[in-house]
Amino acid sequence: MDFRLSEEQQMLKDMTRKIAENEFGPRAAEIDEKEEFSWENKQVLEENGLLGVQVPEEYGGAGAGMVSLAIVIEEVARVCAATSAILTTQALATDPFIIAGSHEQKLKWLKPMAEGAVIGACAITEPGAGSDVTGIRTTAKAKDGGYVIDGSKIFITNGSVSDTIVVVAYTDKEKKHKGISLFVVTKDTPGFSVGKKEKKLGIRSSDTSELVFENCFVPEENLLGNLGEGFKVLMKVFNYTRPGIGAQAVGIGQGALDTVVSYCKERVQFGKSLAEFQGLQWMMAEMALQIEMARTMVYRVCSTIDDEPDSRDIPRLASMAKWYASDAAMQITTDAVQILGGYGFVREYPVERMMRDAKITQIYEGTNQIQRIIVANSLLK
Ligand SMILES: Cc1cc2nc3c(=O)[nH]c(=O)nc-3n(C[C@H](O)[C@H](O)[C@H](O)COP(=O)(O)OP(=O)(O)OC[C@H]3O[C@@H](n4cnc5c(N)ncnc54)[C@H](O)[C@@H]3O)c2cc1C
DSSP states (O other): SSSSSHHHHHHHHHHHHHHIIIIHHHHHHHHHHHHOHHHHHHOOOTTTTOOOTTTTTTSSHHHHHHHHHHHHHHHHHOOHHHHHHHHHHHHHHHHHHHHHHHHHIIIIIHHHHTSSSSSSEEEBBBTBBOOOGEEEEEEEETTTTTTEEEEEEEETTTTOOOOOEEEEEEEEEGGGGGGGGEEETTTTTTTTEEEOOOOOSTTTTTOEEEEEEEEEEEEEEGSSSSTHHHHHHHHHHHHHHHEEEEOOOHHHHHHHHHHHHHHHHHEEEEEEGGGGGGHHHHHHHHHHHHHHHHHHHHHEEEEEEEHHHHOOOHHHHHHHHHHHHHHHHHHHHHHHHHHHTHHHHHHTTTTHHHHHHHHHTTTSOOOOHHHHHHHHHHHHH
8 A cells, every 4th residue: 555645646636625625615604504405516526527436437437446536525525525425425326336236237327427417325224224224114025027115214315316326125024134135216216205305413505315115116127236135235335435434524624624723823812823822732733633543544445445345354444434534523623613712613614514514424324333333343253
């Protein structure tokens, strides 16, 4: 593993930073306030080829790998975490195809997502099943050369703005996790509808919706991967996508630190700039340390995924990176609000938004309690 970014990766980082600062930064507070999905931001991601960074070129992506995707997610999250959730979710929707899709399925559904024309979603969570995926109640019953899906999903990112949804359902409940399968449902399928849209603490312009499947028929060709192997595929998907949540957290933390540093140089109290107070300098140094450690962990697992995609180290490293980076982002953003004082608490500055946005990184794609279980299991098996 090389700890330096390649020339292409550095260029990608610089380009994404520029786009994020020029396009997403100025709109970040407004779309947060309105709690509205930004089609304008989605358009910018599409036009710059950022919606399929890790997808192979053959299927419309950039074929640039996971380190590159982490770089892009971080730079977008640095100014607008909600917009970076479009990217992390696009990975959650495209990775099942990369891992388990047939050539035809990849051409039909993966390519339009990777090219950015189509937004994807991945629907796992249900009212009674969050951390425990095997608790889902959605079923897919074989009928007339296809499957009839019944059930409902909640908290689905991009749920109401997506055209292509990977749906997790039981095809044989008796077999528990070995009876779970994945299906592709497109938004125009009869029996599919969008339910309640959530109002949230953070990433408020990211779309989070309930999805309902009532007698929803999909043909056989919409079964993604082998029957009964959905859970296995999903766990592999999470190993590849959790580092993306880590990158999102690193970006949020970096955004907060950058705001703090420039604020401290300007703000004067007791006849000195805040930057001259050692108590605050040490807080900033600790923030920088946490960001550096989190980024290193994210790059480490991403480069392992790029170089050795079947390495047995990946689940542990992915969980550690997501867990550490998200806790760091929460700590850093909370400290950032403290350092800006009253100005940190009001919406004139972005750190209160960053603090609200950081929280979700500790919760989705497996809470940090679940990450601890995965790491412990890797030690004990
Ligand atoms: C904004 C947002 C976006 C989301 N996007 C998506 C999406 O796109 N697709 C999707 O399918 N889901 C999505 N989710 C769902 C998300 O992944 C779940 O909320 C998360 O996995 C936790 O599940 P839960 O909310 O049911 O909590 P629960 O599983 O009920 O957990 C409650 C608490 O118990 C703890 N806990 C649970 N089990 C254990 C255990 N064994 N040991 C110790 N502690 C435990 C948890 O850590 C948590 O603190 C999203 C959620 C939100 C809020």
